Every structure is written in C-alpha cells, then in structure tokens.
Amino acid sequence: MTTPLEAAYEPDAFRATAHALMDQLADYLKAALGGGAMPVLPWVPPAVNQERFATPFPEVPSQEPSGLFAALMARVLEGSHHLHHPRYVGHQVTAPLPLAALCDAVSSLLNNGMAVYEMGPVATAMEHHVLAWMASTLGLPQSTRGVLTSGGSAGNLTALLAARQAKAGYDAWNGGAHAGPPLTVLVPRTAHYCLARAVRIMGWGEGGLTPVDVDAHFRVRPDALEGALEDATRKGRKAIAVVASAGSTATGAFDPLEPVADFADKHGLWFHVDGAHGAAASLSPKYRALVRGIERADSVVWDAHKGLLMPALVTAVLFRDGARSFDAFSQEASYLFHGDDARPYSDVGLRTLECTKEMMPLKVYACLSVLGTRVFEEAVTASYDQARRFAATLTAAPDFEVAVPPDCNIVCFRHTPAHVPESEWDALQARLREALVTRGNFYLVQTRLPRGVYLRTTLIHPLTRDADLDALLEALRGADQG
Numbered sequence: 186m187t188t189p190l191e192a193a194y195e196p197d198a199f200r201a202t203a204h205a206l207m208d209q210l211a212d213y214l215k216a217a218l219g220g221g222a223m224p225v226l227p228w229v230p231p232a233v234n235q236e237r238f239a240t241p242f243p244e245v246p247s248q249e250p251s252g253l254f255a256a257l258m259a260r261v262l263e264g265s266h267h268l269h270h271p272r273y274v275g276h277q278v279t280a281p282l283p284l285a286a287l288c289d290a291v292s293s294l295l296n297n298g299m300a301v302y303e304m305g306p307v308a309t310a311m312e313h314h315v316l317a318w319m320a321s322t323l324g325l326p327q328s329t330r331g332v333l334t335s336g337g338s339a340g341n342l343t344a345l346l347a348a349r350q351a352k353a354g355y356d357a358w359n360g361g362a363h364a365g366p367p368l369t370v371l372v373p374r375t376a377h378y379c380l381a382r383a384v385r386i387m388g389w390g391e392g393g394l395t396p397v398d399v400d401a402h403f404r405v406r407p408d409a410l411e412g413a414l415e416d417a418t419r420k421g422r423k424a425i426a427v428v429a430s431a432g433s434t435a436t437g438a439f440d441p442l443e444p445v446a447d448f449a450d451k452h453g454l455w456f457h458v459d460g461a462h463g464a465a466a467s468l469s470p471k472y473r474a475l476v477r478g479i480e481r482a483d484s485v486v487w488d489a490h491k492g493l494l495m496p497a498l499v500t501a502v503l504f505r506d507g508a509r510s511f512d513a514f515s516q517e518a519s520y521l522f523h524g525d526d527a528r529p530y531s532d533v534g535l536r537t538l539e540c541t542k543e544m545m546p547l548k549v550y551a552c553l554s555v556l557g558t559r560v561f562e563e564a565v566t567a568s569y570d571q572a573r574r575f576a577a578t579l580t581a582a583p584d585f586e587v588a589v590p591p592d593c594n595i596v597c598f599r600h601t602p603a604h605v606p607e608s609e610w611d612a613l614q615a616r617l618r619e620a621l622v623t624r625g626n627f628y629l630v631q632t633r634l635p636r637g638v639y640l641r642t643t644l645i646h647p648l649t650r651d652a653d654l655d656a657l658l659e660a661l662r663g664a665d666q667g
C-alpha cells in the first residue's frame with residue numbers, strides 16, 4: 186500500500202492532475218482575455234477573503250489529504266486579481282506570457298537553486314546568456330556582467346552596495362558604515378522609494394539620500410546636480426553615486442541620461458540607472474532614444490516582470506565592469522564557494538542577496554528563444570504608442586486633463602468635470618477610482634503629484650485596446666453621475 190507521502194510524488198497522478206489543471210488554466214485565460222462579464226478585480230474586503238479561505242485551510246490544516254486540488258484552484262482563479270483582463274490598467278505588473286508561466290512550473294519542479302553552479306548548471310548558463318543579451322540591447326560593453334535577482338528593490342540595493350565598495354574610499358562592507366566619512370547618493374526626487382530604503386539598509390540614515398530637483402515633466406534637472414552635490418558636501422557627506430530613473434514610477438518620466446553621465450564623469454561618481462520599468466524601451470527602435478546614455482552607466486537595473494511580459498520576479502542588475510558585480514556581497518562562505526579564486530562567474534550566489542533562488546533566467550531565455558525578440562519589441566512600441574494616443578484623447582476631452590505628456594506607457598490624468606469645483610478634484614479622483622475598482626469593471630491606481638491627486642494607468646497589457654480606454658473614460662464620467 187502506498188503511503189500518502191508516496192502518493193504525493195506519484196508521477197501518473199501528477200500527470201492527470203497537471204492535464205486537468207492545464208485545461209482549467211487555458212479556460213481561465215480565454216475568459217480573462219475576453220474580458221466580458223469577468224470583473225478585473227473581484228473586490229471584497231480583506232476580512233471576507235480571510236473568512237472564505239478559512240476552509241479547507243483552517244488554522245490547523247487537516248492531517249488527512251483532501252484531494253480537492255481542482256476545486257481549490259478554481260476558487261483561487263475566481264477570487265484573484267485578473268491581470269490578463271484587458272481592462273487591467275493599474276500597477277506596473279504585466280499580464281505574463283502564458284509560456285513563461287509554464288517555465289515557472291518547470292523551475293519549481295526542478296528546484297535548481299542556482300547559488301552555485303552545481304545546483305543549477307543549465308539555469309546558470311541561461312542566466313549568463315540572458316544577461317549578455319540584455320547588456321547588448323542596452324549598448325553596454327562586452328565586459329558587462331551581472332545577476333538576476335528578486336525584484337527592482339533588491340536590484341537597486343545590490344547596485345548601490347557595489348557602488349559603495351567602488352567609491353567609498355574605505356571598506357564599508359567589512360569595516361561598517363562608520364569606518365569612514367558618511368556617504369550619500371544623489372537621487373532624483375521622483376525616484377522609487379526603494380532607493381531611500383537602500384541607503385537606510387546600508388546604515389547611512391536619511392542623509393544617505395540627497396534629493397535632486399526635477400522639472401515640470403518630472404525629469405531630473407541636470408542643472409540642479411551641482412547644487413545637490415554642494416548641499417551634500419556642506420552637510421558633511423561624501424557623495425559616491427548619482428542615480429537616474431529610466432522611467433520614474435509615478436509618471437514614467439525618463440531622466441535625461443547623457444547630462445547625468447557627464448556629471449558623474451566630471452566628479453568621479455558612480456552612475457546608476459534605475460531602469461526597472463523603462464530599460465525595456467531599448468528594445469524599441471522607435472523609443473530607444475529615451476534611454477540614450479544608459480550605455481554609459483556603471484550599473485543598470487531592469488525588471489523583466491515589467492517591460493518584458495514576465496511573471497514576477499526577475500530583475501537584472503548589470504555592471505559595465507563585470508568584476509564589480511562581485512563587490513556588493515564580497516564576503517565568502519567557505520562551505521559554498523571553494524578555492525583560491527572564490528569568484529567564478531558560474532557561482533551566481535556570490536553576486537546576489539539570495540542564496541537559493543528560483544531558476545529565474547529560464548522563462549526569459551525560453552520566451553526569447555521560442556517566441557523571438559520581435560514580440561517584446563512590439564509590446565514596448567505598441568504600449569508606448571497607445572499611451573500617446575490615450576493622452577491625446579484625454580487632452581482633447583473638455584473634462585479630462587493629463588498630468589504630463591507620457592514618456593512611456595504610464596499615463597496620469599484626472600477628471601475635471603465643470604460642475605465639480607477645483608477644490609474637490611482630489612476627493613473626486615479617489616472616489617471615482619474606488620467606484621470602478623470595487624465594481625470590478627476596471628483596475629487603475631492613483632498617485633499624488635504636486636498639483637493634486639491623479640488617476641494613474643499603466644498600459645502594460647499588450648491586448649488592451651483603445652476601445653477599452655474609451656470605455657474607461659465613459660465609466661469615469663458615469664461613476665461621477667451616479
């Protein structure tokens with residue numbers, strides 16, 4: 186008789202479950218892509234979901250198998266946020282390529298942890314090639330090396346840790362943050378919050394980040410860099426790096442990279458580009474000028490789960506001087522990394538926060554090689570084009586206004602109907618968003634900009650049509666009436 190544990194590994198039972206699951210997922214995909222009656226987000230208050238999922242998983246799960254996999258997955262599919270719904274226009278999280286999701290299943294089954302070559306021989310090779318492709322797409326030199334890590338937040342921290350080893354003038358990794366003068370990084374005011382976290386994680390406190398002003402388009406002002414540097418120096422901080430966003434989070438604004446690179450050169454600073462969202466612009470012949478100068482960066486972060494249609498998480502951290510890729514985490518763990526030269530490129534754990542990690546490169550490598558690169562190029566170009574058309578529609582409408590003309594696929598706008606006084610516009614945006622999101626007919630987010638609260642859309646689903654966006658505006662108008 187097989188025990189429940191043996192049965193849990195039984196290949197034929199797995200086959201049957203997997204076939205049934207694939208049918209279930211394909212049906213789900215068809216329904217989600219079709220939009221139709223399916224809500225984008227089947228919104229319920231957190232307590233309701235908590236109650237719903239109290240069975241069959243109460244605080245103490247049953248000791249005996251329930252066997253109810255398909256029924257459980259049906260509930261997961263039904264209650265989750267449907268990113269493949271073409272009216273999902275919210276955060277910068279993509280409707281993943283279905284093929285990539287299959288790769289994740291393979292990665293989970295193989296569980297090749299990748300810290301050292303022996304634990305992920307194929308994935309390690311794939312990671313090398315995926316990174317080389319990304320580097321060459323950005324125009325970085327052949328000396329570029331890097332690593333895939335768990336998200337842009339971890340990626341930016343990794344890059345800044347390496348910048349610190351390169352530029353602090355002392356060994357802060359081993360000696361600690363107080364082994365030399367206090368450090369700081371120049372960062373545009375519009376940068377992602379993870380940079381403010383990174384400097385605090387490194388023990389530099391609030392002053393570890395020196396903000397640089399942005400212009401009316403939310404792009405960093407190159408003429409403000411000198412002043413920011415002087416300000417940091419006056420406060421007793423040694424600036425070691427300057428960061429630019431290739432696609433800021435709130436409005437998708439691309440900082441002008443060339444002048445920031447010139448400034449970094451002039452002062453001997455490390456130049457880091459946070460391209461988590463927008464490094465993918467480099468794939469589009471039409472839009473790659475947005476990232477002109479990125480090839481001069483010392484380090485670049487690029488999220489494949491934003492611009493490359495991948496499921497989360499897979500982020501590239503690239504270093505133009507490949508040897509620098511080891512600087513972020515420079516201590517050794519002798520039980521893992523043997524030998525005198527403990528820095529072989531094939532042991533990816535030397536360069537990441539993670540020890541064990543998923544086979545992150547598999548989905549990128551597989552989709553690139555199976556689907557070809559044109560799919561990705563088209564996705565970028567089409568979504569950036571669509572954002573420009575959407576902004577034009579908004580500008581032409583008497584009762585809508587865009588925050589700024591979009592650089593990429595992020596469009597911030599607000600509803601400004603004549604019958605609502607301007608003093609109530611902020612509250613109106615929040616009310617409208619809540620109405621649409623809780624009804625489930627669209628998913629969009631909101632952001633606070635200097636002029637007030639704006640609705641924020643990321644046109645990240647390649648199959649969102651202009652008609653969906655027209656319907657969004659109609660729904661916003663209607664929500665205001667009722």
Ligand SMILES: *Cc1c(COP(=O)(O)O)cnc(C)c1O
Pocket residue numbers: 277335336337338339377379430432433434459460461462488500
């Ligand atoms: C999304 C984003 C991040 C954070 O990336 P995660 O993968 O969500 O951790 C960092 N920087 C920018 C510019 C982003 O848009």
